[in-house]
Amino acid sequence: MKIPPYVLLLLATLLWGGNFVIGRAVSDDIPPLTLAFLRWCVAFMVFLPIAYRSLKREWPLLKEHWLIVLILSLTGVAAFNTLVYIGLHYTTSINASLMNSSTPIIIYILSFIFLKERLSKFQLIGTILSLSGVVFIITGGSFASLVGFTFNKGDVIVTIAVCCWSVYSLLIKQYAKRLPGQSTFLVTIVLGLVLLFPFYLYETLEGTATIHWGWSTIAAILYVGVFASIVAFLCWNNGVIQLGANKASIYLNFIPVFATIFAILFLHEKLHAFQIIGGLAVVAGVILAGKTNKQRLPS
Template identity: 75%
Template structure:
């Protein structure tokens, strides 16, 4: 049965929106690095049978671009979600998902700095509008916070995570024709999990945090490892192949919408006026940058 690409893209954003809420919901039950490590271990176990034969065939292509693959593993697997889960110990899932919406803007800025790509007037205006929205979100709409640089540390950690995802996305874009998708994803999952292992061991030894191995925690690990990783990835890739990257990227703006809905319904977060205003600015800026 073939699903419409629009439905697959929306499914991916629903699952990714849920990732932010799950990370916040289990913040008191499992430490963040451990959650990220178990997420990718679960993803590897599930994805390995699906991608092993392809990886075996395409191994030379992956090995030929080894430095890029390592950076992809560091930024996209080891760093991004780990930093998001750390940030969710200090900020709300709504804030985190809204910050994530600025990813296309980060990519434009990185492309301008490192690839010397020219920015159109719409991209410049959209970037300024989105960054204003980000400042509004992390300051809680308070001008005094902006003046005193008094921001929520969780928001700043998520902003670093978004920067890592921007680097990851830019590399994916640059190596799209040279690195095979499934094989590269499997290898980066394995490398990212290996990178996280020593940090996980240190976190468990040095912290007084006791993991609550409840049904809630185990379900969360399975959700982020299978649905927010494998199912979302496969759905998103299929949608992008059918519609194209530019049209598909607009659907990323659904992530904060679904995250906000889930956060309000399931974990009792309150939607603030600063989040609404800042979120609209971020998303409007992203839409403006895509204007021809």
């Protein structure tokens, strides 16, 4: 039975929303670098049997674009989730997921700067609106924090993580027709593990990588390694194939919705007015920027 694309896309965003909450929930039980490393160890073991045959066939193509594959691994595998897990030690999962919603806007900005793509009026207005929402969330809705440049360092770290993910997403978009999906993802996981290993080793040797083992800890590692990585990835890709990238992208706005629901139910986080206002501004900006407009601003 063929699963409808909207079910696949909603399931992917639900699992990704849960990733923010899990990262926050185990922040006192697993150090962030260790969690990131163990996540991709699990993901590698699960995904290797799925993508191994494709990798053998498509290896020459991956070698041809080795630098792009390396950058994809650095930004999308090694940096993004690691920075998110670090940031979640200092900020809430609601804040982190709301700021993650600004990814399409960062992609527009990067495309304008590096690819010389022109911005439409809708994209310009949407960018300003969305970034204003991000600043509103980071400052906690406080003008004094903005003037004094006193930001929550967790929010700043998550913002850097979002920029890394935006670079990853932009490169995936640019090389979608040149790089095979599954084998590329498998290689980026392997390279990501290589990049993360020295940091994991440092955390271990320094004695900061103390893991409080328990069923909840094991479940968290399995969740982020299997469901938030492999299952969500496969659901999202199949949903995009069926529905199309443009229509599918709007579903990313469900990530903060699911993350907020889970955070309130399981972590007892409180939803504040500044998060609602900032989140609505971010999402509204993304939707507005997604509109088409014949008149574009010169690059």
